[in-house]
Amino acid sequence: MQDSTPNKTKSDKAAPRVALYVTCLVNTLRPQIGFACVQLIERLGFRVEVPATQTCCGQPGYNGGLRQQAMAIARQQIALLEPFDHVVVPSGSCAGMMINHYPELLKQDLSWLQRSQALAGKTLELAQFLDQHHWQPDSPPPPHHRRTWAHHTSCSCRRETRSHQCAESMLQLAGYELAELQDQAVCCGFGGSFAAKFDALSSRMGRNKLNQVADCKATGVVSADLGCLLHLESLAGMTGLSGLAEKGTQDFLHVAELLAACQEPQQSSSDVPTS
Amino acid sequence: MKGPTPDSFRANAEHALQDATLQHALGRAQSGFVAKRAHAIAMVDDFEQLKQRAQAAKSRALANLAPLLEQFEASVVASGGQVHWASTTGELNQQVIDICNGVGAHRIIKGKSMIGEEAGLNAAMEHAGFELVESDLGEYIIQLAQEPPSHIIAPAIHKTRQQVAELFKQFHELGDRGLTQISDLVNEARQVLRSAFLTADVGITGANLLIAENGSICIVTNEGNGDLSASLPAVHIVVASIEKVVATMDDASDILEVLARSATGQHMSAYTSFFNGPKREADAGGPKQFHIVLLDNGRSDLLGGPFESILSCIKCGACLNHCPVYTNVGGHAYGWVYPGPMGSVLTPLLQGLKATTPLPNASTFCGRCEAVCPMGIPLPQMLRTLREQQHDMALDNLPWRAGLGFYSWLSLHPRLFNRFARWIRMGLKITPRWLWPRHRQAVQPQGTTTFLAQWQHRKTKT
Numbered sequence: 247m248q249d250s251t252p253n254k255t256k257s258d259k260a261a262p263r264v265a266l267y268v269t270c271l272v273n274t275l276r277p278q279i280g281f282a283c284v285q286l287i288e289r290l291g292f293r294v295e296v297p298a299t300q301t302c303c304g305q306p307g308y309n310g311g312l313r314q315q316a317m318a319i320a321r322q323q324i325a326l327l328e329p330f331d332h333v334v335v336p337s338g339s340c341a342g343m344m345i346n347h348y349p350e351l352l353k354q355d356l357s358w359l360q361r362s363q364a365l366a367g368k369t370l371e372l373a374q375f376l377d378q379h380h381w382q383p384d385s386p387p388p389p390h391h392r393r394t395w396a397h398h399t400s401c402s403c404r405r406e407t408r409s410h411q412c413a414e415s416m417l418q419l420a421g422y423e424l425a426e427l428q429d430q431a432v433c434c435g436f437g438g439s440f441a442a443k444f445d446a447l448s449s450r451m452g453r454n455k456l457n458q459v460a461d462c463k464a465t466g467v468v469s470a471d472l473g474c475l476l477h478l479e480s481l482a483g484m485t486g487l488s489g490l491a492e493k494g495t496q497d498f499l500h501v502a503e504l505l506a507a508c509q510e511p512q513q514s515s516s517d518v519p520t521s
Numbered sequence: 522m523k524g525p526t527p528d529s530f531r532a533n534a535e536h537a538l539q540d541a542t543l544q545h546a547l548g549r550a551q552s553g554f555v556a557k558r559a560h561a562i563a564m565v566d567d568f569e570q571l572k573q574r575a576q577a578a579k580s581r582a583l584a585n586l587a588p589l590l591e592q593f594e595a596s597v598v599a600s601g602g603q604v605h606w607a608s609t610t611g612e613l614n615q616q617v618i619d620i621c622n623g624v625g626a627h628r629i630i631k632g633k634s635m636i637g638e639e640a641g642l643n644a645a646m647e648h649a650g651f652e653l654v655e656s657d658l659g660e661y662i663i664q665l666a667q668e669p670p671s672h673i674i675a676p677a678i679h680k681t682r683q684q685v686a687e688l689f690k691q692f693h694e695l696g697d698r699g700l701t702q703i704s705d706l707v708n709e710a711r712q713v714l715r716s717a718f719l720t721a722d723v724g725i726t727g728a729n730l731l732i733a734e735n736g737s738i739c740i741v742t743n744e745g746n747g748d749l750s751a752s753l754p755a756v757h758i759v760v761a762s763i764e765k766v767v768a769t770m771d772d773a774s775d776i777l778e779v780l781a782r783s784a785t786g787q788h789m790s791a792y793t794s795f796f797n798g799p800k801r802e803a804d805a806g807g808p809k810q811f812h813i814v815l816l817d818n819g820r821s822d823l824l825g826g827p828f829e830s831i832l833s834c835i836k837c838g839a840c841l842n843h844c845p846v847y848t849n850v851g852g853h854a855y856g857w858v859y860p861g862p863m864g865s866v867l868t869p870l871l872q873g874l875k876a877t878t879p880l881p882n883a884s885t886f887c888g889r890c891e892a893v894c895p896m897g898i899p900l901p902q903m904l905r906t907l908r909e910q911q912h913d914m915a916l917d918n919l920p921w922r923a924g925l926g927f928y929s930w931l932s933l934h935p936r937l938f939n940r941f942a943r944w945i946r947m948g949l950k951i952t953p954r955w956l957w958p959r960h961r962q963a964v965q966p967q968g969t970t971t972f973l974a975q976w977q978h979r980k981t982k983t
């Protein structure tokens with residue numbers, strides 16, 4: 247059923263196949279993060295494919311109590327992704343869903359449980375994947391990204407994929423200056439539908455985080471989870487806190503964007519004709 | 522007095538966020554707890570191992586709850602005490618009142634007890650005509666203020682020093698004594714409480730642990746008030762819930778190893794006391810009568826189900842202190858006696874899902890509660906299971922139910938899903954500003970279209 251995008255990379259056909267699961271937020275709102283991921287993973291010699299029928303990991307329904315629906319979504323994503331050697335997800339939240347919660351959801355059905363565990367075994371959050379495969383930068387951070395960044399370690403990278411240190415070390419390896427953000431282990435208040443259901447509370451939590459960003463003198467926020475970034479960005483614009491914002495630059499960026507900026511500009515793989 | 526209820530959590534929380542005094546009190550207190558716990562845990566070689574042992578002790582106890590409770594009762598009786606069983610909070614209150622009436626008591630001194638709070642024991646006793654004084658400083662303060670506790674180990678943590686001084690001015694004959702220092706406040710309370718201790722006919726305490734092998738109960742406090750409440754009056758009544766029982770003193774000590782470290786960051790609380798039966802011939806002091814009232818209140822129904830392990834909660838408060846929701850809104854917003862993550866699980870289980878629907882939803886699933894819980898209770902997963910039950914009972918709010926259902930359905934239909942993603946992009950671009958929450962900037966999509974559409978486009982181009 248799946249219509250995987252054919253191999254269009256420079257890497258040879260024998261290279262291991264990586265499925266990029268871009269996540270619904272990246273797909274809809276920040277497509278450039280997806281392209282940054284492709285660049286980063288290809289550089290490591292993998293064949294990147296983007297299964298065209300990918301949708302959402304199912305977390306909104308799962309966390310909203312719609313267990314049956316979440317199970318159906320989990321089964322569909324597993325069937326789609328299991329043919330690949332690796333699955334890379336630029337989000338601790340969605341990766342954590344696949345790694346930890348698909349097996350939980352499907353535990354009643356032995357065969358699906360095994361398939362979900364097999365998928366969990368080859369799924370990694372982006373920074374974790376880059377770290378494991380020894381990604382290296384080609385060049386120092388470009389001038390417009392040269393500033394002090396606050397690394398917001400999302401709760402899911404910290405407690406679901408346990409990969410928040412990977413992003414940190416990749417960013418440092420790339421030469422980014424990271425500020426000492428206090429209370430890094432504290433949630434920014436996003437939490438998916440939580441942000442809408444308890445808007446006042448969620449905003450307070452987000453503003454607490456932004457205050458700490460300001461306290462540590464950072465002028466940009468980087469995170470491995472786009473949900474947190476969008477939540478914080480939407481608040482920063484209105485608080486006047488955003489002394490962060492200099493016109494024309496972006497202050498809330500995904501780890502993939504900062505890292506890809508330190509790779510030699512190359513013709514985007516997707517522009518390369520199929521061999 | 523109609524206070525906040527669990528059902529009005531959202532409004533309670535918004536109210537709390539606007540309360541500057543409360544925010545001031547919360548801000549100072551929480552950071553202290555977090556740092557002290559972290560320090561205490563860094564001081565031990567292998568906290569994980571201590572946790573494992575505490576958890577093992579508790580799961581053994583839960584697996585044998587009924588026989589352990591019988592053994593506990595037999596041990597208490599053998600040491601000269603009496604055990605009373607209460608399946609509801611009303612029964613508990615009545616039994617305590619009956620015991621007090623039986624000994625002709627009038628004045629009661631009370632140590633801190635969450636079971637007493639759960640049962641509304643103070644109100645019931647005052648209603649029945651008893652004069653009851655809380656001996657724990659925090660409980661005493663909220664008794665004066667006529668408020669429920671806002672934290673399971675620090676009931677008055679929501680009060681600033683100034684507010685406490687005001688209360689004392691209002692209720693005590695102060696003369697010209699000043700109350701500027703914390704020590705003044707503590708001394709002031711001590712003066713008043715001393716006479717309450719000496720004149721009380723009955724002392725009521727809670728219990729942190731019940732030990733089946735010898736019928737002892739264990740109380741940990743930092744003020745020593747529990748000890749005085751238990752041993753000075755002629756009658757000692759212990760109120761506790763059934764899941765407090767453990768098999769042996771060794772099991773109890775395994776749990777004590779993690780309790781104070783997780784709660785206050787001490788390796789041991791200042792007072793860890795064991796009480797066993799009434800005064801014996803050879804004892805220097807102690808009560809003439811020793812009663813234990815054991816409360817079920819729906820707990821035994823949780824055994825064997827998805828929520829069983831919430832019964833291993835030792836009420837250390839770590840999940841509250843580390844919860845980003847609790848630390849921003851305080852305990853009263855949760856509308857009942859158990860706040861924070863453990864409260865958001867326990868309150869719906871004890872009070873029913875219907876009157877408590879906001880609580881399981883008031884979590885970002887950040888997971889920090891589970892990470893710090895010494896008993897390894899999977900609090901987020903339990904909250905999620907409660908949400909599932911709400912959904913099955915159609916208690917979730919209709920637009921959300923429909924919206925999440927639709928999104929889940931879309932997620933199973935990739936072509937439509939991707940078309941929908943493009944519509945969302947368009948929608949966001951044309952949504953008028955006033956449709957967004959005022960304090961948020963509109964989220965704008967970037968790039969020309971969705972990632973998948975761009976990718977497909979490049980594929981077909983080449």
Ligand code: SF4
Nearest residue numbers: 834835837838840894
């Ligand atoms: S749930 Fe865990 S962390 Fe929270 S009070 Fe109970 S034992 Fe402590």
